[in-house]
Amino acid sequence: MLSANLSAIFYLISGVLFILALRGLSSPETSRQGNFFGILGMIIAITVTFLSIGNFSTGFVVVLIFLLIGGLIGAFIAYKIPMTAMPELVAGFHSLVGLAAVFVAIAAFLNPEAFNLGSPGNIKLGSLIEMSIGAAVGAITFSGSIIAFLKLQGIMSGSPITFKGQHPLNALILISIIVINLSTLLYTIF
């Protein structure tokens, strides 16, 4: 089992590798190297997570199975998809990340001990803020990417959909997200 400090350092390394990956993708000469840095950073992050939890019992096997299922689906799609369909593929993939972020926020809320965030019903304030923002941003990513996918695929018209009172409605939605988040926080604190 890795100590918390050591795993934090490894996470820092993978963070730096991710930044180098983005940097590498900005010019054709370094782009392949950039992709490699990204893969390396991801391998480090996942390995360190397994090692820092150090739980290699039944749960570990289940986690590996789900990881493999996802990996196989992803690899299959990546090889099968025609090159012309790349933009909508990326949009479709991106919606999955949004959904995953929402699921992780739910999981963290239900079982805060696993994330070292306190106990159920008594989660630290900062973590609650992170969770509620994470869930909201994840959900927006999910629905937004699906719309992007449908538009790029041509299932939905590419012209912007506008209706009367759109901006007030958007503002209302934003305010309700903030109000719901705040009321959750206040409810949990008091």
Next chain:
Amino acid sequence: MEIDPFIFRLSIFILSIFIGYYVVWSVTPSLHTPLMSVTNAISSVIIVGAIIAGLAGNSDTIFNTSSIFGFLAISLAAINIFGGFLVTQRMLAMYKKKKKDK
């Protein structure tokens, strides 16, 4: 006086916003799609949280609500990791070939 860990994370978050902004600022237009797909693959680092949630249960409680959400999130993020990096590799390979032809 000790600084709340939340402030630390907030600082990292704010600084990362600037890194993202400046790193992506001067990208060649032809590389926009690969960059999007790598960024998307990297965002799947959420899998770390999903693994933590999935591994939280002991042998009696492997399939409680929290870890089931974790398992689902692991699969979703894994689709993205493998799919994202492989697709980027395919796109970049094509880019290289095109350059040689010219």
